[in-house]
Amino acid sequence: MNKNIVILISGSGSNMAAIVETARTQRWQARFGARVAAVISNKAAAQGLVWAKEQGIAAAALDHTAYDSREAFDAALMAEIDRHGPALVVLAGFMRILTPGFVQHYEGRLVNIHPSLLPAFPGLKTHQRAIEMGCRVAGASVHRVTSELDHGEILEQAVVPVLPGDTAETLSARVLTQEHLIYPRAVERLLSV
Numbered sequence: 001m002n003k004n005i006v007i008l009i010s011g012s013g014s015n016m017a018a019i020v021e022t023a024r025t026q027r028w029q030a031r032f033g034a035r036v037a038a039v040i041s042n043k044a045a046a047q048g049l050v051w052a053k054e055q056g057i058a059a060a061a062l063d064h065t066a067y068d069s070r071e072a073f074d075a076a077l078m079a080e081i082d083r084h085g086p087a088l089v090v091l092a093g094f095m096r097i098l099t100p101g102f103v104q105h106y107e108g109r110l111v112n113i114h115p116s117l118l119p120a121f122p123g124l125k126t127h128q129r130a131i132e133m134g135c136r137v138a139g140a141s142v143h144r145v146t147s148e149l150d151h152g153e154i155l156e157q158a159v160v161p162v163l164p165g166d167t168a169e170t171l172s173a174r175v176l177t178q179e180h181l182i183y184p185r186a187v188e189r190l191l192s193v
Contacts, residue, residue, distance in 0.1 A: 002035065002037075003087035003191055007038070012093070140158050
């Protein structure tokens, strides 16, 4: 049986691309029967959709502003995801807070990456907050998604030093290089069980 992975993005999809590349180089299809079946964005102009299509991956956009409620959007999103029979739903820079019903529907199959060392700094502006608090390290966390924002079981983390003179942008760029390593590794581990 195929283990289909559906990846949700909102922008460039760099973590999505890292997962797709790792799936190819690490032969996930042969080893686990796993493949990235679809990439879905809440923004039609998301650059990651173009890249996914170029890789031969099904790509779709559902504009969240076209729905009159968060629940209506999440219901449409679930219908689109479920067409692909996902074993895993991977949030890769998907900038939407999901409804409890959505999270419950994919319980145990929904993972996210967050640019901080959770439980520190859930939510937004993580790098700026780490710098302002005087943190010596920052990083990224891959975690299971629960109805509580950025709160599920931590599957993988990477630590990055906060350097003197760091800005949110320079720290973000260093953390992102680590995200591209730990996210595919965490997904691979979930596929192997």
